[in-house]
Amino acid sequence: MADGRRRILSSGPGMSSIRSVAVAALLTALGATTAFSASLAFGGGSLGMASTNTPRCTSAGLGLIQNLSGSNVISVTVNSLPSACGNATLQVTLNNLTTSSGGSATVPAAGGSVTVTLAAAVAMAATEEIDLVLTGP
Amino acid sequence: MSIPRGRLTLIVGAVVCALAVQAGLAAGLNLASQALTPYRTCVITATTAATTAVIDASVRQGSATSNFGTQTTNNVATQSGQNRRLYVRYDLSLCTPAIPATATVRLATIRMFATGLPTTCRTVDVFRVTATWTEAGITWNNQPFGTAINNPASGSASDTFDIGTPVGCQNVTVNAFIVGATVTSDVAAFVAGTATNFGWMLRDDVEGSASALTSTFSAKNLGTAAQAPQLVVTYVTVP
Numbered sequence: 179m180a181d182g183r184r185r186i187l188s189s190g191p192g193m194s195s196i197r198s199v200a201v202a203a204l205l206t207a208l209g210a211t212t213a214f215s216a217s218l219a220f221g222g223g224s225l226g227m228a229s230t231n232t233p234r235c236t237s238a239g240l241g242l243i244q245n246l247s248g249s250n251v252i253s254v255t256v257n258s259l260p261s262a263c264g265n266a267t268l269q270v271t272l273n274n275l276t277t278s279s280g281g282s283a284t285v286p287a288a289g290g291s292v293t294v295t296l297a298a299a300v301a302m303a304a305t306e307e308i309d310l311v312l313t314g315p
Numbered sequence: 316m317s318i319p320r321g322r323l324t325l326i327v328g329a330v331v332c333a334l335a336v337q338a339g340l341a342a343g344l345n346l347a348s349q350a351l352t353p354y355r356t357c358v359i360t361a362t363t364a365a366t367t368a369v370i371d372a373s374v375r376q377g378s379a380t381s382n383f384g385t386q387t388t389n390n391v392a393t394q395s396g397q398n399r400r401l402y403v404r405y406d407l408s409l410c411t412p413a414i415p416a417t418a419t420v421r422l423a424t425i426r427m428f429a430t431g432l433p434t435t436c437r438t439v440d441v442f443r444v445t446a447t448w449t450e451a452g453i454t455w456n457n458q459p460f461g462t463a464i465n466n467p468a469s470g471s472a473s474d475t476f477d478i479g480t481p482v483g484c485q486n487v488t489v490n491a492f493i494v495g496a497t498v499t500s501d502v503a504a505f506v507a508g509t510a511t512n513f514g515w516m517l518r519d520d521v522e523g524s525a526s527a528l529t530s531t532f533s534a535k536n537l538g539t540a541a542q543a544p545q546l547v548v549t550y551v552t553v554p
Contacts, residue, residue: 234352237554239422239499242356242547243492249362249540258422263352275411302540304368305359305409310549312352 235263235312241291242308244272250299253281256310257291265315270294274303285312354421357410359546364538370450370514371403371535371544379455379462387537388430391439392529393519398464401532402444402453403427404514405546407505414506418550423502425515426492428542429478431531436479438520439530440472443501444513459513464522473501475520478530492545493532502548 241257254270264287271280279296286292300306361369372384377397383389392399403425407414414420425441446459460466469475476495477485486493496517504510519528533542 232348233350235350236352237421237551240354240549241422241424242358242549243426244358246541266350266352302360302362302543304362304366305357305411307411308356308358310354310356312350312354314349 235266235315236260240310242310244302244306244308245293246302247299249302251296251302251306252299253293253295254308255291255293259285259289259291261287261289263312263315264289266312267314268292268294269309269311269313270296271309272296272300273307273309274300275305275307276303277301285315354549354551356547356549357407357414358548359405359407359409360540361535361543361545362538362540364536366535368406368409369403369535369544369546371401372450372453373399373401374453374455374458375399376455376462376464382451382454384450384453385536387534389427389532389534390529391517391519391532392527393437393522393524394527394529395523395525397527398519398522399529400455400458400460401517402448402458402514403517403544404444404448404512405544407502407512407546407548410548414548414550415552416506416508418506418552419554420499420503420506420548420550423497423499423546423548424494425496425498426545426547427496428490428492428533428544429486429488429530430490430533430542431529432487432489433479433528433530434481435528436477436481436484437528437530438475438477439496439517440469440520441474441476441496441498442467442471442516442518443473443498443504443510444516445511447513458516460516469520473498473515479528498546502546506550 238258238260243255244251245253245255251272254272256268263285266285267282268285269282271278277300279298279300281294281296283292283294359368371389373389389401390399391401444459448459456462474497476493478493480487485495505512535544
C-alpha cells in the first residue's frame with residue numbers, strides 16, 4: 179500500500195514532466211476558451227438560451243401622417259427620422275382591422291421624412307394599426 | 316518511470332478536442348446583424364361622424380348652459396365673456412392590438428384640422444382632463460375644469476402650440492392639420508394605468524382678451540375623413 183501510494187504521488191522526474199506538460203496544455207486550452215469567449219462580438223438576435231438587444235437606429239418618437247385619396251389611405255409619411263437611420267429600409271404595414279396593405283421605401287441618407295406608398299389603398303377607419311420596421315442601415 | 320500510452324493518448328486527445336471545439340465555436344459565432352427598429356402605431360380617427368372612438372365638443376362662455384357636441388366645427392377662443400374651449404377624447408381601448416401596459420410610448424400627437432386662424436399668433440394650452448364628461452352633455456357651466464377663466468394654470472399644461480396668421484407663427488396655414496400638440500406623457504400614463512383617459516381640454520393661454528381671437532377646427536360631426544381629428548400613438552413593446 180505504501181509503495182502504491184508513493185507510485186501515485188511521486189512517480190519520478192519523467193512522469194512529473196509529462197504530467198506538467200499535460201496540465202499546462204489543458205490550462206492553455208481553457209485559457210483559449212476564455213479568450214475566444216471574450217472576443218466574440220454578438221451583433222444582436224439570440225443564440226440558444228442567451229439573447230441580447232438588437233441594435234436600433236433610433237429610439238426617438240417618429241411622426242406619422244396618413245395621406246388620403248378620398249377616405250382611403252394611399253400612403254404613409256414618416257417624419258422625424260434621424261440621420262442614424264439614413265439608408266435604412268422602412269417597411270410600413272397598415273391594418274384597419276379588416277384589410278391590410280404595406281410598402282417600403284429607403285430612408286434618405288440625412289434622415290428626415292419618407293413617404294411609403296401602400297400596395298393597395300386601405301379605407302380609413304376609426305382605429306388603425308400601423309407597423310413600422312426600419313432595417314439597417 | 317513511464318506513463319501508460321493509453322493515458323497519455325487520452326490526455327493529448329482531450330487537449331486537441333478542446334482546442335478544436337473552441338476553434339469551431341469561434342468560427343461559428345462570428346455573428347453580425349443589421350439594426351432592426353420596430354415601431355407600432357395606433358391611429359384613432361374621428362370617422363365616421365357617428366363613431367364613439369372620438370368625442371369632441373366646444374364649450375362657450377357666452378352660451379354657458381348650451382351643449383355644442385353636435386357642431387361640425389370646434390373653437391378655441393379668447394374674448395372677455397365669450398371664451399371658448401375645446402374638449403376631445405380618443406378611446407385608446409379601441410386600439411387593436413391593445414397597447415400593452417408595459418409598452419413604451421415614443422410619441423403621441425393630437426392632430427386637428429384648422430379651418431380658421433386668429434389674426435394674432437396665439438398660444439393654445441393642452442390640458443389633460445381629470446374628470447368625466449360627455450359629448451352630448453358638456454357645457455361651459457359643467458365642464459370638468461370649472462368656469463373660472465385661465466384655469467387651470469398655463470404651467471400645468473401637457474403641451475402648447477401656437478396658431479395664427481402672422482408669419483412665423485408655428486401653425487400659420489389655414490386648412491391644414493396643426494402641429495405641436497404632443498401628449499406623449501399623458502398617453503403613457505393612460506397606457507400604464509396611472510391615469511384615466513378623460514381626454515384633453517384646449518384653451519387659449521390667456522383667456523379674456525378685449526377682442527375675439529378665435530381658432531376653428533373641423534369637428535368629428537363634419538364627417539370628412541380628410542379633416543377628422545386624430546390621435547397618433549407610436550410605441551414600442553421592447554424598449
